[in-house]
Amino acid sequence: MANSKLFKGSLNTIILKLLEEKGKMYGYEITQKVKELTKGELKITEGALYPALHKLEAEGLLEAEVAKVDNRLRKYYKLTEKGEKETVNRLAELEEFIRSMHNLVNPDWSIQ
């Protein structure tokens, strides 16, 4: 997509939020869900996603569970308790970020 640069730094927050909503998801599912929600605008690459998932797991925010579906492996991730708390913080930061960007560039729409 044209403005993929803008998404830099927001991947972790996106993952955490989706997991908060869905309960558990596997990697490929996340890439498809993001593509769907952004109407194809944001395509998360595997080279970005899997290392991000591994890191969040190493930080104790996610825990993984492998399942075999239709003879294919899926690695399901869900939030740990720590991850749930952190997600609240990250989303608050994201909201603050968007408000700040609004103040900076002041486009012709408002935030309610």
Place this chain on the structure above:
Amino acid sequence: MANSKLFKGSLNTIILKLLEEKGKMYGYEITQKVKELTKGELKITEGALYPALHKLEAEGLLEAEVAKVDNRLRKYYKLTEKGEKETVNRLAELEEFIRSMHNLVNPDWSIQ
């Protein structure tokens, strides 16, 4: 700031928008203006700002002019014609980005 990661990738757009509004600005002025507009939330570091300005200049989006004020050098930047056009694009992308993020994380406010 806590969520500086989220701002990754948006520095160029911020610079272009501020210059569009102000006409011309120098580097230090940009850092102060951003700090003011974000209530201290975003502190642009010099190591990020100056290379970004140089790159935008090299791309032909900005042009620079050095002035001496109070025995101190200031390097004023302003948009070129190409830069003005590009700024329109970048702001449209930014708006699309913010709408996408909204769809993704669906906070409790709406965009009008």
Place this chain on the structure above:
DNA sequence: AATTTATACATAATTTTCTTATGCATAAGA
């Protein structure tokens, strides 16, 4: 008077985070 903070630029080393490329494997569709 001396030191710190503010103003103003710049670059180098390092880190973070991404893209692109590669690899393996099974299932479905053309």
Place this chain on the structure above:
DNA sequence: TCTTATGCATAAGAAAATTATGTATAAATT
């Protein structure tokens, strides 16, 4: 049969930031 889709993973490289360092003058503080 070959391509696309599903599913994981890692390595090489690029991009964009942070942190550290350097130079210089002016203002403010101790």
